[in-house]
Structure formats: C-alpha cells, structure tokens
Amino acid sequence: MRALVVRGRDATPAVEEVRLPAPGAGELRVRIRAAGICHSDLAMVNGTLAPAYPLVLGHEAAGVVAETGPGARLAVGTPVVLNWAPACRACWHCRHGEPWLCAANTAPVVARGETADGSRLHVTLGLGALAEEVVVPEHAAVPVPAGLPPERAALLGCAVLTGSGAVRNTARVAVGESVAVIGLGGVGLAVLTAARRAGAAPILAVDVVEAKRNLAVAAGATDFLRAGNTLAKKVRERTEGRGVDHAFECVGSAATIHAAWRLTRRGGAVTVVGMGGRDDLVSLAALDIFHSARTLRSSVYGSSDPDREVPELAAALADGSLDLRPLISGTVGLDEAPAAFDRLARGEGARWVVTFPD
Numbered sequence: 001m002r003a004l005v006v007r008g009r010d011a012t013p014a015v016e017e018v019r020l021p022a023p024g025a026g027e028l029r030v031r032i033r034a035a036g037i038c039h040s041d042l043a044m045v046n047g048t049l050a051p052a053y054p055l056v057l058g059h060e061a062a063g064v065v066a067e068t069g070p071g072a073r074l075a076v077g078t079p080v081v082l083n084w085a086p087a088c089r090a091c092w093h094c095r096h097g098e099p100w101l102c103a104a105n106t107a108p109v110v111a112r113g114e115t116a117d118g119s120r121l122h123v124t125l126g127l128g129a130l131a132e133e134v135v136v137p138e139h140a141a142v143p144v145p146a147g148l149p150p151e152r153a154a155l156l157g158c159a160v161l162t163g164s165g166a167v168r169n170t171a172r173v174a175v176g177e178s179v180a181v182i183g184l185g186g187v188g189l190a191v192l193t194a195a196r197r198a199g200a201a202p203i204l205a206v207d208v209v210e211a212k213r214n215l216a217v218a219a220g221a222t223d224f225l226r227a228g229n230t231l232a233k234k235v236r237e238r239t240e241g242r243g244v245d246h247a248f249e250c251v252g253s254a255a256t257i258h259a260a261w262r263l264t265r266r267g268g269a270v271t272v273v274g275m276g277g278r279d280d281l282v283s284l285a286a287l288d289i290f291h292s293a294r295t296l297r298s299s300v301y302g303s304s305d306p307d308r309e310v311p312e313l314a315a316a317l318a319d320g321s322l323d324l325r326p327l328i329s330g331t332v333g334l335d336e337a338p339a340a341f342d343r344l345a346r347g348e349g350a351r352w353v354v355t356f357p358d
C-alpha cells in the first residue's frame with residue numbers, strides 16, 4: 001500500500017510503497033478515508049521528537065475496519081476514528097482517571113512493517129495514518145456513527161479532541177469567562193470552537209498572521225488581535241483592565257507561553273496546548289509567580305478519554321452542533337500531501353486533510 005514516508009531528519013516526505021503485517025491478535029487493519037496533517041507531523045520531520053526513520057507520518061484519521069485479527073471484536077465495515085494514545089486501562093494513570101497519561105504510550109514512533117526495499121519501517125504514534133491503510137491495536141480505533149464526512153471525522157482524533165478537551169477538561173472554561181487563544185493552527189481554531197460552545201466571552205484570537213482573522217472569526221472568536229508588543233495592553237482593554245480568565249497557548253514556544261502568562265488576569269489560568277522544544281526555556285520571576293496567583297499547566301491530548309469523548313464529538317458533528325468546516329482549508333490526494341506539508345510549515349491556512357478514494 002502507499003504511504004507518506006519521511007526517510008530522515010529534515011528530509012522531504014514522499015509517497016512510497018510499503019508493506020504492513022497482517023493484523024495479529026487483537027489488531028485491526030483499517031482502510032483510511034481521510035487523514036489530517038498536524039503540526040506534530042512537522043515535529044516528526046524536523047526531529048524535535050527524535051523519531052526513528054524511515055517513518056510513516058500521520059496520526060489524525062478516520063477510516064473503516066477492513067480486516068480483524070484473532071480476538072478483535074469490531075466488525076469489518078465499522079467506521080472508526082483513530083486514537084494515538086490508546087489507554088491500557090491497567091497502569092497507575094489509567095487506574096487513577098488519567099488515561100491521556102497512560103504509561104503504555106510514551107514512544108513517538110513504533111516499528112511496524114517494511115519499506116519496498118526491505119528496511120524496517122516505523123509509524124508515527126503507533127498509527128502512521130497518512131497512508132492507505134494502518135494496522136493498529138483494536139483499542140486505538142474508536143467506533144463512530146456511519147455517514148460522517150471523513151475529512152471532518154478525521155479531525156476528531158487529534159486537533160478537535162485536543163482543543164475541546166483543553167477547554168472542557170483541563171481549563172474547565174465556564175459560561176461568561178474570557179478566553180484568549182494564541183496560535184491559530186488546527187488546534188488553536190478547535191480551541192476557539194470549543195470556547196464558543198462553552199459560552200465563553202469575549203474570545204480573543206491571537207496570531208502573527210493577519211490572514212488568520214477570517215478563519216478565527218468563523219471558528220468562534222469575537223475578536224482578532226495581531227501578536228506583538230502591545231498585545232497585553234489590547235487584551236486588558238477588552239477585559240476591564242484585568243486580562244483574560246483563560247489563555248491557551250497553541251504554538252509550543254517559550255515566547256508564546258510567556259505572552260499567554262502576561263495577558264492572563266491575576267488568579268487566571270494559562271493552559272499550554274502547544275508542544276515546545278527541549279531547550280526552549282520559559283523564564284518567570286519568582287515574585288510574579290507568587291503575586292499573580294496564576295495557574296500554569298499543560299493539556300496533553302485534551303486531558304481526555306478518547307473512548308468516551310470521540311463518540312460525543314462525533315454525535316455533535318452528526319447533529320450539526322459542532323461545525324468543523326472553518327478548520328478545514330482543503331482536501332488533497334495523497335500525492336499532493338508533500339505540498340500540503342510545505343503550506344503547513346509556512347503557516348498557510350488551517351488544516352489540510354488528505355482524502356482517499358472509496
């Protein structure tokens with residue numbers, strides 16, 4: 001089958017023929033219908049996550065069960081959304097209600113299958129979903145209702161679960177609370193959508209790129225602000241001089257974490273959704289940490305339980321209460337995926353989704 005493969009750090013991803021094993025005990029082969037290109041895929045290419053190569057990219061996808069291994073319970077033909085952090089339900093975190101921190105999911109890549117020339121192949125986050133097919137453990141596939149548009153259902157597996165979970169589970173945004181979102185990629189836009197569904201107001205969207213303004217408003221922002229030196233002042237002007245109750249950092253850098261901190265009110269909360277680098281240090285004054293009484297915490301996979309929350313989001317998608325169209329810049333075929341990667345790296349648009357013919 002064909003997959004989007006990167007051969008080494010900073011190499012250009014290319015479509016290759018690869019081979020996957022048949023599904024083993026408790027595993028499924030899933031035919032992919034649509035897969036999003038996420039910023040974490042860029043982190044796989046630029047080496048931030050120190051993965052092994054050759055590597056199949058992709059971890060945000062919707063598909064259909066095509067074959068089941070011994071003992072797997074899902075029926076062939078079941079529509080599923082893939083889960084890149086399937087919970088083992090047995091480790092300390094799983095037993096204490098934190099399945100998103102499952103100890104079984106620490107590897108950025110897993111060895112699975114081989115390339116056409118017989119090299120050992122790896123797959124991103126146990127999935128490698130920018131491909132015609134994946135072979136995954138059954139608990140990495142969440143059943144969803146039939147009939148969802150695949151390019152929207154795919155986003156439930158990463159950007160939307162992450163964004164909605166950050167708002168609902170991590171920050172627990174309440175009706176009428178003020179929100180600022182820094183960084184308007186797929187996840188940032190999903191945070192805006194979740195903040196609107198939570199009844200937040202105002203919802204201030206922040207990006208360095210003016211071209212994100214219309215996307216931000218379509219996704220749920222009440223106001224768009226350009227990042228820059230006067231950002232904290234502009235945010236205070238819109239929050240009776242205090243700063244926002246909640247700031248969401250969706251970039252993954254020390255500079256934007258610091259910016260999020262500065263535009264949050266005393267006693268407010270900063271939620272870090274972006275995945276930053278190992279050597280990018282955030283500097284905060286000890287007095288500021290004490291006196292500001294702010295909370296700084298991260299949201300890994302939306303502090304969510306995908307087995308419960310993906311079906312909830314799928315139901316909202318089906319009944320129209322969750323509109324993901326503003327998040328999708330366009331759909332492309334697998335052969336156009338390398339060009340879509342370049343557009344993502346340049347910060348153009350929101351989510352590019354690769355779709356596969358029926």
Ligand SMILES: [Zn+2]
Nearest residue numbers: 038040060158
């Ligand atoms: Zn992702």
Ligand SMILES: [Zn+2]
Nearest residue numbers: 088091094102
């Ligand atoms: Zn676990």
